[in-house]
Amino acid sequence: MKHPIKRIAAALERAFPQFGTAPSGRYRAWAFDADRGFRPIQRMQLPSLDDLLHLERQKNLAERNTRQFVNGLPANHMLLWGARGTGKSSLVRALLQHFGDAGLRLVEVDNRGLNRLPELVEPLAARPERFVIFADDLAFDADDAGYRALKALLDGRLGGLPENVLLYATSNRRHLIPEPRHENDAGPDQELHPQEASEERISLSERFGLWLAFHPLSxxxxxxxxxxxxxxxxxxxxxxxxxxxxxxxxxxxxxxxxxxxxxxxxxxxxxxxxxxxxxxx
Structure with missing residues (x-):
């Protein structure tokens, strides 16, 4: 039986000939999940940046960060957080529409697929395109160990991410893990150092160098x-x-x-x- 990494690499190599190395490649967006692996997204609604109203600050910062990235310059992982329906996911997809001709590609991944990020990104490292791993509606439960693996990867451990891969994530919560209602309560069953527990809870979001907040509309x-x-x-x-x-x-x-x-x-x-x-x- 093939090693899991080799199976994923083989599947990606079978798919990428359709993708192409030129901007005219057939597919610019892919999905990856833990069960089905990679598959091309053949029909994807890509809004224009001009269609996203009342988001000028968010658009300017996201566009600049992504422009740096597609030009091979230093850029940051990006966390877009805020109320539902306020344009977080639309902004990420608009960036693909805006920079697709410059070689930007999008790989959507669900929460379970994030646990396999090291396997996912390994075959991307040798590609000429610039990949945004897109985690939409990212959130972890308080006892979910998956966030530790993701934090380690963003820190450069577990091999880190190649220079042609960034992570863009959306979430309804800035800190990705809910804070227990009782965390600040004093009591015999509470942790000895609650401040340390709180810092651990917010530590993943701190691995994103660019935070963009989205607020309800007037x-x-x-x-x-x-x-x-x-x-x-x-x-x-x-x-x-x-x-x-x-x-x-x-x-x-x-x-x-x-x-x-x-x-x-x-x-x-x-x-x-x-x-x-x-x-x-």
Missing amino acids: QDQYLDIVWHHLARLNATIADDERKELAIEAVRFATLRGSRSARVASQFAADHAGHRLLNGVR
Whole structure:
């Protein structure tokens, strides 16, 4: 039986001829999980950076870091954290759209696949492309040992990551591991040095050199994004309709408990589709 690393390398070599070394390679995005290994992502929605509104600081920092990376310059692993639906994953995918012609490639990995990162990155080291390992919605339980292996890899132990590989991760939590509600409580069953336990809990996020925070939108920002997506969908809104439509859009967000870019896009799709279905543009 082949060694697991050799099996993964063989699978990647079979797939990469379709990928190609030129920017015209067929696939720019891949998925890796612990059960199926590598597989190309044939259809992937890649937004433009211009479509991500009210994220100027986040876009500027992420674009600069990624530009350094694709040019072979020092760059940092990146943690994008914050409320759900605020554009974290969309920003990472927009970077692939922006830098794909420059050789950037994306490998999506789930939490279980992260435990096999050393095996995953070994065959990438010899490739000419620049790879972002993308861990979407990254989180660990308090008793999950996987975060220690990931921390060691980011520290340069376990072989470290090759110079053409970076890790970009999104999470709803900045520190990736939830803090127990009782951690700051005094009691006979608590740890002797709770501060050390707390520092251990946040130590993984500190291995990311670039932190980008994503916050909930104001109502005006939310409506800006609604109008933007409606325009992209060619839904013409008359001036006398905007006030009533804004009320509908806010109600839509309230029912979903979130005023986010994702919800704004969903409302625009619903409204534009309904108008077009009825022959109104």
